[in-house]
Amino acid sequence: MDSSTATLPTSHAARAEPRGKKPQRRLSRRNIIIYGTLTVAAIYYLLPLYVMVVTSLKGMPEIRLGNIFSPPLEITFEPWVKAWATACTGLNCDGLSRGFWNSVRITIPSVILSILVASVNGYALANWRFKGANIFFTILIVGAFIPYQVMLYPIVIILREIGLYGSLTGLVIVHTIFGMPILTLLFRNYFTSIPEELFKAARVDGAGFWTIYLRIMLPMSLPIFVVAMIIQVTGIWNDFLFGVVYTGPETYPMTVQLNNIVNSTQGVKEYNVNMAATIITGLVPLIIYFISGKLFVRGIAAGAVKG
Amino acid sequence: MASVSVKNLFLSFGEVKVLQDLNLEVGRGEFLVLLGSSGCGKSTLLNCIAGLLDISDGQIFISDKNVTWEEPKDRGIGMVFQSYALYPQMTVEGNLAFGLRNAGVGRAEIAKRIKQAAELLHIEPLLKRKPAQLSGGQRQRVAIGRALVRDVDVFLFDEPLSNLDAKLRAELRVEIKRLHQQLENTTMIYVTHDQIEALTLADRIAIMRGGAIQQLADPHTIYNRPINKYVAGFIGSPSINFLDGAVTRDGKPRFTSGEVVVDLERYPFEDGSSDGACAFGVRPEHIAFGDAAADSPFTAEVRVDVVEPMGSDTLVWSKLGGQDFRFRVDGQIPVSTGENVRIGFDPARASIFDKKTELRL
Numbered sequence: 001m002d003s004s005t006a007t008l009p010t011s012h013a014a015r016a017e018p019r020g021k022k023p024q025r026r027l028s029r030r031n032i033i034i035y036g037t038l039t040v041a042a043i044y045y046l047l048p049l050y051v052m053v054v055t056s057l058k059g060m061p062e063i064r065l066g067n068i069f070s071p072p073l074e075i076t077f078e079p080w081v082k083a084w085a086t087a088c089t090g091l092n093c094d095g096l097s098r099g100f101w102n103s104v105r106i107t108i109p110s111v112i113l114s115i116l117v118a119s120v121n122g123y124a125l126a127n128w129r130f131k132g133a134n135i136f137f138t139i140l141i142v143g144a145f146i147p148y149q150v151m152l153y154p155i156v157i158i159l160r161e162i163g164l165y166g167s168l169t170g171l172v173i174v175h176t177i178f179g180m181p182i183l184t185l186l187f188r189n190y191f192t193s194i195p196e197e198l199f200k201a202a203r204v205d206g207a208g209f210w211t212i213y214l215r216i217m218l219p220m221s222l223p224i225f226v227v228a229m230i231i232q233v234t235g236i237w238n239d240f241l242f243g244v245v246y247t248g249p250e251t252y253p254m255t256v257q258l259n260n261i262v263n264s265t266q267g268v269k270e271y272n273v274n275m276a277a278t279i280i281t282g283l284v285p286l287i288i289y290f291i292s293g294k295l296f297v298r299g300i301a302a303g304a305v306k307g
Numbered sequence: 308m309a310s311v312s313v314k315n316l317f318l319s320f321g322e323v324k325v326l327q328d329l330n331l332e333v334g335r336g337e338f339l340v341l342l343g344s345s346g347c348g349k350s351t352l353l354n355c356i357a358g359l360l361d362i363s364d365g366q367i368f369i370s371d372k373n374v375t376w377e378e379p380k381d382r383g384i385g386m387v388f389q390s391y392a393l394y395p396q397m398t399v400e401g402n403l404a405f406g407l408r409n410a411g412v413g414r415a416e417i418a419k420r421i422k423q424a425a426e427l428l429h430i431e432p433l434l435k436r437k438p439a440q441l442s443g444g445q446r447q448r449v450a451i452g453r454a455l456v457r458d459v460d461v462f463l464f465d466e467p468l469s470n471l472d473a474k475l476r477a478e479l480r481v482e483i484k485r486l487h488q489q490l491e492n493t494t495m496i497y498v499t500h501d502q503i504e505a506l507t508l509a510d511r512i513a514i515m516r517g518g519a520i521q522q523l524a525d526p527h528t529i530y531n532r533p534i535n536k537y538v539a540g541f542i543g544s545p546s547i548n549f550l551d552g553a554v555t556r557d558g559k560p561r562f563t564s565g566e567v568v569v570d571l572e573r574y575p576f577e578d579g580s581s582d583g584a585c586a587f588g589v590r591p592e593h594i595a596f597g598d599a600a601a602d603s604p605f606t607a608e609v610r611v612d613v614v615e616p617m618g619s620d621t622l623v624w625s626k627l628g629g630q631d632f633r634f635r636v637d638g639q640i641p642v643s644t645g646e647n648v649r650i651g652f653d654p655a656r657a658s659i660f661d662k663k664t665e666l667r668l
Contacts (some may be wrong), residue, residue, distance in 0.1 A: 197392035200359050205406030205453070206380030215405070219396040 056080065056275035063271050079272035083280060087273055089260035091249070096277055099257030103237060103284075105168055106253055110175035111232040115225065118180055122187025123213050127199050137188070144181035152245055159246060166248045174246055175236050183228055190224040191217060226292050234285040254281050309368065310335040310494040311356060311461055316365035318355060318518075325351050326518045329365070333494055335460075338487050340505040341498045343515035344541070349498045350465055352515070356496065357463050358382050370460050380410070382461075385454025389466040391446040393438040399449050400434045403456050410457075417456075424455040427489070428482075444475045451486070464497040468504065476504075484508055502542055506530065514538050532658065536665040539588050539658050545622055547658070548632050550587040554659060554668065562587050562659065567628035569605050573655040577667055584662035591622065594634035595651045603651025611646045623648075 051068055056079050058072040085095040092098060124130065125137055155174060156165060164170035194217065202212045243253040252260075258281045262274045311333040318326040325348050333339045341349040354360040356367060358379040366375050374382045393402050400421060407417045425431045428448045438446055447467055454462055464483075468476045484507070487495055499505055505512050506526045513523045514537075522534040533539035539547050552564025560571040564587065595603050609632065613624040620638045624631065625648075634650055636642060659668045 195390055195392065197388040197390050198394065200354075200357075200379075201386065201388060201392035201450075201453070202394070202405075203359060204357060204379045204384065204386045205457075206378075206409035207405070211409060216394055 052275045052279055056272050056279060058272055060268070060270065060272065079270070080276040080280070082270075083261070083273045083277035087261050087277065089249075089252075089257050089264070096254060096257055096261070096280055099252055099254035100280075102168065102247075102251055102257075103254040106171050106175070106243075107233060107236045110172045110179070110236050111229060113172065114176040114179035114183055114232055115228050117176065118183030118228065119187045119218075119221075119225070120213065121180070121184040122189075123191050123217055124209075125184065125188045126191035126194075127196075127212070127217075128209065137184075140181050140184055144185075148178070148241060152241075156245065165246065166251065168247070168251050171242060171246045171251075171253075174242050175239070178242075179232055179235070182231070186228055186231075187221075187224060190221060194220060230288055230292055233288050237284050309333065310337065310370060311496065312368045313352070313356065314366040314368070316352070316355060316367070317363045318351060318360065319363050324518065326355070326362075329518070329520065331513065331520065331523070333496060335494060336492045338484075338495045338497065338508055338510045340509035340512045341496065341515055342500070342502060342505040342512050342541075344500060347515040348518040349500075349515045351518075353463050353465055353496060353498050356461075357384055357386050380406075383459045384461045384463055385457045385459045386463040387447070387450045387454050387465065387467045389469050391438070391443075391450045391470070393446055393449055393453075395438055398435055398437055399430065399441070399452075402438070402449060403434075403452055406453065406457050420456045420458065421452075424452040427455065427486070428452050443471050444479060447471065447479060448482075451483070460492070460494060462493060462495045464495065464499075466498055466500070469499070469501070480504055480507060502544065506542075514541060531656070532667070533588075534667055536586055536588070536660040539660065543590055543592075545591050545633055545635070547588045547590050548627075548634075550589075550628060550630050550632070551662075552585065552587055552628075554582055554585050556582055562654075564630070565628040567607065569654050569657075571654055571659075573604065573653070574657065574659065575655065585668060586660045586662060586665075588658040588660065589652050589656070591633045591635045593652055593656050596634065596636045597640070597649060600649045600651030604653055604655075606649060606651035608647055608649050611642055611644055611648060614642050614644055625650075 054071055055063060055068065057075050057077070059074060059076050059078070062073060083095055084097055084100075086093060087095040089099075121140075125133055159165040159170045159174075164173065198216065199212065202216050207215065237253075238255060239253070240255045240259065243256045244259075247253065247256070258277050261277050309332045311331070313329060313331040316326055316329040316331075317324070329352065331352075341352060343349045351360065355362050356369075358374065358377060362375070366373060368374065369382050369384065372383075379386075393399075394405060397405065403421045403424060404417050407420065412420075421434070422431075425434060428451060430445065430448050430452060433441060433445060433449070438449070441449065447470075450467070467483075468479055471479065483495075483497075487493065487508075497504075497508060506529075509526055511523060511525050512529050514521045514529065516537055522529060522538045524532075524534075529538065530542055533542060536549070540549070550562075550564045550567070552562055552567070554560070554562055554571070560574065560576070562569040562571055562585070569587065594600075600606050607627060609625040609627055611623055611625055615622040615624070616638065618638055620635045621640070621642055622633055622635055623642055624633050626632055642648070660666060661668055
């Protein structure tokens with residue numbers, strides 16, 4: 001130890017003038033409250049997931065014992081295989097796999113189409129203040145508040161008239177339209193936060209509507225595109241209402257099929273298969289969140305804070 | 308020959324009239340500064356000339372071509388913005404090339420012009436960098452370069468130095484002036500609220516207020532013979548002293564304010580007729596002090612109220628005829644509060660404005 005510090009009496013050190021970093025007690029009341037609350041919230045949300053995973057790995061005899069919180073004595077992946085490949089919904093007995101691929105074929109084009117259209121909409125509304133832009137924008141926003149149920153039947157008729165009822169294309173169009181208000185709002189607000197002078201400079205530099213969009217705005221907007229993608233993927237993947245209304249048994253998305261598996265009234269309730277099917281269905285949005293969570297937060301923040 | 312001319316320009320946003328019947332002629336190769344406080348319409352006018360705002364009425368000519376309905380890119384202008392407005396995802400080179408590529412200029416020509424501009428602005432080592440890796444001064448240089456490569460006749464500057472710190476501002480100011488001298492026949496229109504920038508750079512200054520040009524003249528005239536009270540008060544730092552009083556011109560012309568009487572025999576009246584209430588303006592830096600004051604046509608003794616030393620000079624606040632009166636003395640001369648000092652000035656260098664119309668007499 002250094003001699004000069006060694007000579008300092010400890011009582012004096014304790015009463016020393018405040019200096020440097022303020023000491024913090026680890027077990028302060030504040031910390032206990034914060035971490036306690038967080039722990040309770042985490043358990044609250046994780047417990048159901050735990051029950052689902054555990055149940056899906058048990059055989060039916062073990063489930064009948066009724067200890068839902070106990071870990072499986074004998075791990076089996078059979079319920080997962082069954083949920084994916086052989087569970088019956090109506091006439092088809094090929095499990096969730098059919099619904100999964102239907103959902104993929106619905107989600108990918110809907111997400112791409114809606115984001116493309118909405119980003120151009122938002123860009124036009126933010127930067128090219130055309131006549132009636134405000135009215136157009138207001139109508140679009142009001143559209144976001146009309147309950148979907150009101151529009152279900154008229155859209156059935158429209159789709160029938162243009163011959164798309166019951167097809168995946170029809171559902172893609174419906175998803176694209178219903179994604180428009182929120183996505184346009186999102187993009188418009190983001191593009192408004194980009195300094196106007198940049199847009200002016202590009203105009204002086206001879207760039208037109210599409211050049212500015214593609215060369216200036218798009219490269220600056222990756223975060224907001226990720227946000228839009230997450231919103232759309234989870235929204236469309238989790239959609240049940242439009243899926244059940246606008247498609248038929250052959251084209252049901254995964255959510256509808258999951259419902260049919262879980263709610264089938266015939267035979268024994270196979271809780272393990274139900275749990276496995278539910279987890280498989282929820283996996284896609286979950287993976288998207290894990291991959292792009294960081295960009296998601298950045299995009300939300302970038303939209304909120306100007307500059 | 309006029310390089311830019313604005314004829315009877317009107318601009319309104321809904322009910323708000325921003326510019327009203329504005330006329331402006333800028334000669335070829337001239338450096339014109341639009342000066343005014345914020346909200347006076349100077350940036351708006353520049354945006355109208357650039358074609359970034361649609362005007363309500365009037366005409367705009369650039370190089371004798373009517374460009375009123377032309378797109379910004381077809382007007383033969385380059386523009387530099389306050390926030391630099393560099394494209395963040397492109398390198399400096401990409402920023403410079405963007406406009407040329409849009410115009411379909413050949414690869415070899417683009418490279419040549421970028422090289423020239425980079426040399427002129429000393430940014431060759433920065434060409435491969437992104438704007439985020441540049442300092443403020445470097446960014447503004449690149450922004451100027453972006454206008455330069457376009458090989459245009461008219462440069463528009465929208466407060467280009469306002470985001471820089473004082474030292475850089477002074478450096479870049481000189482560089483802009485040098486650039487203007489190097490580029491013969493290039494017209495520059497420069498918007499600023501900084502009177503020092505205006506006075507140092509301009510061939511002519513247009514002082515704007517409320518969407519109208521108050522005075523359009525060379526810096527010397529603007530400073531020495533302001534056309535109205537607003538211009539006189541706006542230009543000059545510390546600002547001009549105004550003494551309220553009256554002018555009488557029967558017999559010997561004189562200005563009277565309480566006990567203060569100033570002989571106006573040598574004052575060059577512009578308006579021969581009007582008498583009566585007026586504001587007598589004299590700049591703090593035109594006031595002689597101490598021994599030098601004795602030779603002035605007008606002298607008085609005042610008491611020092613407040614002293615503000617500023618290094619090179621000292622600003623002294625006092626009262627003349629019961630009204631606030633500031634004057635500037637050499638920083639080396641000791642002045643203390645409460646002291647009585649002798650001051651003087653030459654009425655020929657003063658500016659007198661009518662009380663009601665605020666116009667120069």
